[in-house]
Amino acid sequence: MAHINVLDPGASPLDYYGFELRRLREAAGLSQKQLGDILNYTGSLIGQIETARKVPTPEFSVRADAALGSDGLLTRLVELVLRSQLPAWFRQVAELEARATEICTFQTHMIHGLLQTATYVRGVLGALDQNDLDDRTAVRLARQRIFExxxxxxxxxxxxxxxxxxxxxxxxxxxxxxxxxxxxxxSPRINIQVLPFSAGSHAGLQGSFTLFRFASDPTIVYTEGYSSGHPTANPDTVKDCSLRYDHLRAAALSLKDSAELIRRVMEERYGEQDGVA
Structure with a gap:
């Protein structure tokens, strides 16, 4: 008889998800392989998720809910699972992103995580550590669901x-x-401006930062270091960074000119060259 790993559903959101997936599958009278065939995933993947060794994705959860008639249970749970997989120091930031009515960010050297593509995420997260890269990529991309x-x-x-x-x-x-x-x-809600090299000295020379604004709570400023995040609602810091952000937006190209520059860089630097894509 095969050994069945028994999860403690209270151990973590990932364990709870695995426990519920197994419960629903067994109630439906399906083997892991049968459920995998229905969902177009491998039975091995089903087993890994059920034993909390693999992080489920939103897409998997939607398919599983439809197949198992679970009324959106797994789709609701996956949000908690993905947030729990973020680095501990970043979880508060994900909560701020989810609650904010307005997010204003200045980035000095890379595209903000909320706007990154999957392959770009892999390039960022895999620079020093390739372990669990698929799962870590899925977790970062899940933050973008706030726009849905x-x-x-x-x-x-x-x-x-x-x-x-x-x-x-x-x-x-x-x-x-x-x-x-x-x-x-x-898009009226996602607005991208490029701060050109020609701007010279500017109000953001001290580094990247983000302002989170809420319907009723105080504005929070967030800055980041290596493996650490620093959110603060200190009024002086908020006032200073709000002023800096206003100056950065004024120094940046317009939305239209920013798009034109992005398009030009894409074509001239990353377009086809000498027949090579």
Missing amino acids: KAEPPVCWVVVSEAALYQEIGDRETMRGQLTHLLAFEH
């Missing part, structure tokens, strides 16, 4: 021109990433 809410936040992004040239991954990755940015060109 009925009332998504307004997001203002000022990004240094340097980030367009910093080749994360390869040229194809960067071409895809810049194409993704251009997809928001006419």
Whole structure:
């Protein structure tokens, strides 16, 4: 008889998800392979998720709910699972992203995580550590689901021109990433401005930062170091960074000119060259 790993559903959101998936599958009278065939996944993957060795994705959860008639249970649970898999120091930031009505961020050297493509994420997260890269990528991408809410936040992004040239991954990755940015060109809620090299000295020379604004709570400023995050609602810091952000937006290119620059960099730096894509 095969050994069945018995999970403690109270150990973590991931364990609870695995416990519920197994319970629902067995109630439906399906083996792991049978459920995998229905969902177009392997039975091995079903087993890994049921034993909390693999992180489920939102897509998997939607399919499993439909197949098992679980009324959206797994789709609701996966949000908790993915947030629990974030580094402990970053979980509060994910909660701020989920609650904010407005997110204003300045980025000095790379595209903000809320706007990153899957291959760009892999390039960022895999720079020093390739372990569990699929799961870590899925967890980061899941943060972007805040834009699918009925009332998504307004997001203002000022990004240094340097980030367009910093080749994360390869040229194809960067071409895809810049194409993704251009997809928001006419979005009223996701606004991207490029701070050009020609701006010279500017109000963001001390580094990247993000302002989170809420319907009723105080504004929070977030800055980040190596493996550490620093959110604060200190009024002086908020006032200073709000002023800095206003100056950065004023120094940046307009939304239209920013899109034109992104398009030009994409074509000239990452387009086809000498017949090579």
